Every structure is written in structure tokens, then in C-alpha cells.
Amino acid sequence: MPRSPMTRWIHRLPMTARLSLAVVAVILVTALGTTQIAMQGLLRQVERQIERTGQIYLDGLAAALLPPVIANDAPGIQRALDEALRMHQGLVDRHLFLLDTDGRILARADRVGLPEAPLPKAIAEDTRGDKIDTNDGSYWVWRPLSDDRLLAGERAGALTVVANLDLADYVAERQRLWWRVVVFNLGLGTVCALLGVLVMRRLQRPLDLLTRHLQRTGEAGPEPVAETLIPPHDGENARLLRAYNRMAGAAREREALIARLAEQEREAVLGRLSATLAHEVRNPLAGVLTAVDTLRRFGDRPAARAEALDFMERGLRAIGGVVDATLATHRPSAKEPAFDPRDLQDVQRLLAPQARRAGVALVLESRLSEAVPLAGGEVRQVLLNLLLNAIQASAQGARVTLRCEPREDHLWLEVADEGAGLPGPLAASLERGEAPAPGAGLGVAVVVRLVQRLRGRVAVQAHSGRGTRITLELPFDGGGPADPPPAP
Missing domain, CATH: 3.30.565.10 (Histidine kinase-like ATPase, C-terminal domain)
Structure with a gap:
């Protein structure tokens, strides 16, 4: 599977740099993860508090609606809803409803200037519940209107009171709080990551020093670390660098010994080559000398002279062949x-x-x-x-x-x-x-x-x-x- 450009770039980085990046990534991921966990816990607590507040609001609204409901006074029910909209100090209610057993609206009150809001489908599915609508920043809460005085009329649980409360400020504040926590945690994570990188770089300094000296290894062997660069108060790293120096010294001595042995071997090879060459040339040369002696003794005879010259030529060619073979490295x-x-x-x-x-x-x-x-x-x-x-x-x-x-x-x-x-x-x-x-x-x-x-x-x-x-x-x-x- 082909690797992405980012993966190839990371793999080209030195090991020490990759380790520092890994530390930064772990710290940032941990910071973001803890932020999410903390925010989720905080939001759950706030939502439970809103639910309790909504139930308290419904308690007050139900207390205001019970007398006209018991008296079957429709105008009184409407007055109670309108009065509830008018009287608010903490929570701002947007819409109030009283529903019958089939979910039809018996009475409703809407704050002036707000458009009519449709009832959530969840009201028809559950007899009691709540829902935060993040689109318009409102909170829906509903439950049955129940009281012992309604038992006589067999209307217990038949009516449902519904309230739509304004939580726009809460939703906006929740967003602002979420961003503040994210930014704070990112800043804190970045600071911790930088501190972690500094600590890692300090811990890796002896390894970086060791890596640079290993990369500068030449023909003479590894380069020892200067004693002034060895940390005096870091016992473990000092022992590591001194052990490397001992290894580098032994390697340089071994390289020097190998060079001396190679020089001796070259001299020995040259000696054997010279001796072999002299040994191989000696035999044809003796034949050439014999042919010279023949020329001196029988040079006046054409046949003997031709045979001796031919023999001398072949002998000299044999010597040339030995030399050529030697120069061609015995090939x-x-x-x-x-x-x-x-x-x-x-x-x-x-x-x-x-x-x-x-x-x-x-x-x-x-x-x-x-x-x-x-x-x-x-x-x-x-x-x-x-x-x-x-x-x-x-x-x-x-x-x-x-x-x-x-x-x-x-x-x-x-x-x-x-x-x-x-x-x-x-x-x-x-x-x-x-x-x-x-x-x-x-x-x-x-x-x-x-x-x-x-x-x-x-x-x-x-x-x-x-x-x-x-x-x-x-x-x-x-x-x-x-x-x-x-x-x-």
C-alpha cells in the first residue's frame, strides 16, 4: 500500500526528531481527550439542572392551571397561561400549551413577537419528557397534569401541560464555554508539549552526540567523543559515551592493524609475483640462450640459422605471454x-x-x-x-x-x-x-x-x-x- 507524503516525510526525519513529535502528539491528544471528557460531564450536569428547573416551572404552572381545570373554566385556563407568560423573573417562557388526551391543544399562550412553534413529535410518543432545541435555543418540557382533585372527574393524566422556555443565552454561553475550555487546553497542551520536547531533547543530547559521531565514521574508524563533551553529572550517559570511546579506539586500532596487514600482504604478493615472473621467464630465456649458442656455432648453415631464429622468436613470444598474463592479473x-x-x-x-x-x-x-x-x-x-x-x-x-x-x-x-x-x-x-x-x-x-x-x-x-x-x-x-x- 503506498504511503502518504506526510508518512514519507516523517520517515525521513531523524529518530530523535520523530520521538519528539510523538511526545508532542501524545500530549496534545491527551489534552483534547480530557477536554472532551470534562465538557461532556459538565454539559450533563447542566442539562440535569435545566431539567430540574423545567420541572419546577411546570409545578408552578400546574398549580395555576388546576383551579380553572377543575372548574372546567376555559377562560380561566387561558388567563392562567397568559398570566404565566407575563410573570417571569428568571426563566423566559416562549410558548405554553394545555393538551387533551388526544394531544389536541385545549389552550395556548405565545409571547408577543415570536412566531408560532410546532409541538415536538416526542410529546405524542412520551407522556413526560424534555428536549433542548439547539436550532432556536429553546427548551421543551412536558408532563401530565395530575392532582387528587381530578380523580373525581376521571381526568387524571388525561391533560398534558407543555412549556417552551428560552435558553438562547445558555446555548450561546455553552458554546463560548466550550471554546474557552478548548483554547485553554490547547494552550496548556502546547506549553506542556514544548516542555516535553525540551526535556526530551535534553535527555537525547548524548544520543544525538553519539549519532553525529557515528555518522562521521570514516576510513580510520569511528570518531571518539571529546572528553569535554561528556556530561560529568549524568552517570548513565557518561558511561555510555565512554564505552563508545573505548569501542571507537579499539575499532581505529583494528583498522590501523588491518591497513598494516594489507600493506604487508601487498608487499608479499609483489614478492611472490616477482619470484613467479622470474621463475616463468627463466625457462624460455634459457632456450633463447641455447638458440644464441646454436647461432654462434652453426650460424653459417641456413637451416640451423632459420631454426634457431624461429626458436628464439617463439621463446621471446612465450616470455611476452608470461608478462601479458601477469599484467592482466592472471586472466x-x-x-x-x-x-x-x-x-x-x-x-x-x-x-x-x-x-x-x-x-x-x-x-x-x-x-x-x-x-x-x-x-x-x-x-x-x-x-x-x-x-x-x-x-x-x-x-x-x-x-x-x-x-x-x-x-x-x-x-x-x-x-x-x-x-x-x-x-x-x-x-x-x-x-x-x-x-x-x-x-x-x-x-x-x-x-x-x-x-x-x-x-x-x-x-x-x-x-x-x-x-x-x-x-x-x-x-x-x-x-x-x-x-x-x-x-x-
Whole structure:
């Protein structure tokens, strides 16, 4: 249900202002309610007094009418009514009636200058009663004319005497009294409401102070309340504000600690990033240096020179890919070339110098004949790290084998060595895709991160003293082999 503009305006006010308005509303409603109750009680008392006065008036009028009624003297009855109109000191009567048993008028007297007034319908319904007519400011009262002397004529209760009295002054005074009481109560309620607002504002002053300081909370945390602003003689509010100051101090210390930890974390991330970047660049750079050495030794041979230059170009592009990936916050490029057989040959050429220096045979067994939809640079980085670790873990004369086989929806790769066996924690990190403990080496951490990005799975078979076999299953991005890359 949509809210009214007044409701929306009230909801936009601060809580302290809404509380003050609520106090004002309660006081004013209470003042108006008590005014109405008091006025109703006063009016009921005045109406009872008027009723008693009307009955007393009818007593006198009945006493004047009884003799001519008993004597069945119609002119005497009229004289009695006219005399009653003429003789008045307090109440002013307007119209007087004597009715028969059928409600017909036997006699009547009207004050000169006043129009004839019709009888109220209530006279025909009730034998006795009264009614205040606020339209003309008059009062109707009636009752049966009864006396023991009328019993003999069997006319007891047969006649009804009716009087219409002038209460215009009373009605006007009642209106004036009602307005005076309303105005007085409204003024008194307004004064009480203002006093209540002042008292509430004074009581809310510590809460307002606390609210302003909370609203000024910045990056450094909540702002403490100055000691000079804490009320010295208000124990409860002073304890509240000092408790807030303790909380604000603790929050600011926590924010400062978080900032220091964030700075340390940034420095650590930068250190790890630099180490990872150096680690990833080192392998292609070694291949480039090997190609330079080949150029120096066989530069006069066109085939060797072309192969070395091509190898150097791919190595430098691999370094560029590592840098681009690092600058892109480890997000793979959408245009990264697919993985193809040349990547396997580059990996073999890059690691051949390390394998020769270690006396390890590096063997490639591949059934890959065309490009597959995988990020070529990332797969190369995974294979370089795994093979480099395998070479370093192998003894002289051992054999390190890389097997590659494209399957229906993924690329199957296996790196096998004859070393001492991968330690259990590192094997578990690879299989669960979790970063290894600090100090375990950057190679495993890089492999875990890249395999997660490639959405691959890793299985490790490590046997102490009998080598390690690491199997990777890398799902294709497009569900099948990719289009062959263009010839360089």
C-alpha cells in the first residue's frame, strides 16, 4: 500500500526528531481527550439542572392551571397561561400549551413577537419528557397534569401541560464555554508539549552526540567523543559515551592493524609475483640462450640459422605471454593461440640443455597431430614446470618421459620420472588443487593455479625411490580439436 507524503516525510526525519513529535502528539491528544471528557460531564450536569428547573416551572404552572381545570373554566385556563407568560423573573417562557388526551391543544399562550412553534413529535410518543432545541435555543418540557382533585372527574393524566422556555443565552454561553475550555487546553497542551520536547531533547543530547559521531565514521574508524563533551553529572550517559570511546579506539586500532596487514600482504604478493615472473621467464630465456649458442656455432648453415631464429622468436613470444598474463592479473587472453605439436617441440628444446647438464634423457611420446582448443601458453607453462621438477628430481642416467594424447573431449598428458618420488604434501596439493605450503617451491604453485584455470584434473602416483607419474586431463574449450594454426 503506498504511503502518504506526510508518512514519507516523517520517515525521513531523524529518530530523535520523530520521538519528539510523538511526545508532542501524545500530549496534545491527551489534552483534547480530557477536554472532551470534562465538557461532556459538565454539559450533563447542566442539562440535569435545566431539567430540574423545567420541572419546577411546570409545578408552578400546574398549580395555576388546576383551579380553572377543575372548574372546567376555559377562560380561566387561558388567563392562567397568559398570566404565566407575563410573570417571569428568571426563566423566559416562549410558548405554553394545555393538551387533551388526544394531544389536541385545549389552550395556548405565545409571547408577543415570536412566531408560532410546532409541538415536538416526542410529546405524542412520551407522556413526560424534555428536549433542548439547539436550532432556536429553546427548551421543551412536558408532563401530565395530575392532582387528587381530578380523580373525581376521571381526568387524571388525561391533560398534558407543555412549556417552551428560552435558553438562547445558555446555548450561546455553552458554546463560548466550550471554546474557552478548548483554547485553554490547547494552550496548556502546547506549553506542556514544548516542555516535553525540551526535556526530551535534553535527555537525547548524548544520543544525538553519539549519532553525529557515528555518522562521521570514516576510513580510520569511528570518531571518539571529546572528553569535554561528556556530561560529568549524568552517570548513565557518561558511561555510555565512554564505552563508545573505548569501542571507537579499539575499532581505529583494528583498522590501523588491518591497513598494516594489507600493506604487508601487498608487499608479499609483489614478492611472490616477482619470484613467479622470474621463475616463468627463466625457462624460455634459457632456450633463447641455447638458440644464441646454436647461432654462434652453426650460424653459417641456413637451416640451423632459420631454426634457431624461429626458436628464439617463439621463446621471446612465450616470455611476452608470461608478462601479458601477469599484467592482466592472471586472466588468460581471449586470443591466446591453441595448443599444437610445435608447443611440445618447443618445450623439449627449451629443457634439452638442462636435461643434458643433468645427464637425464628427455623423451617425448606424442600422438598430437593438430591443434586442440586449449590455451597454448598455459599448457606450455604447466609442462615446463612439471618437466623441470622431474629433471631436477632425477639422478644421472635416468629417464624423463612426456606423453601426449588427444582424446574425445580432453587432452591427456603424462609426465613420468625415475626420481625419489614426489613428497606426499606436494602430491596432495596437486591433486586437490590447493596451493602448497610456503617454501615448497614456486613450480607446484604455478601448476596448481594454471590447472585450475584450465579446469583440469591431476592424478599423482608417487613411489618412494621408484619415481613419480603425474597425469593431467585438460578439457577442450570447444569440445574438439581446433583449427590448425596458420603457417608461420
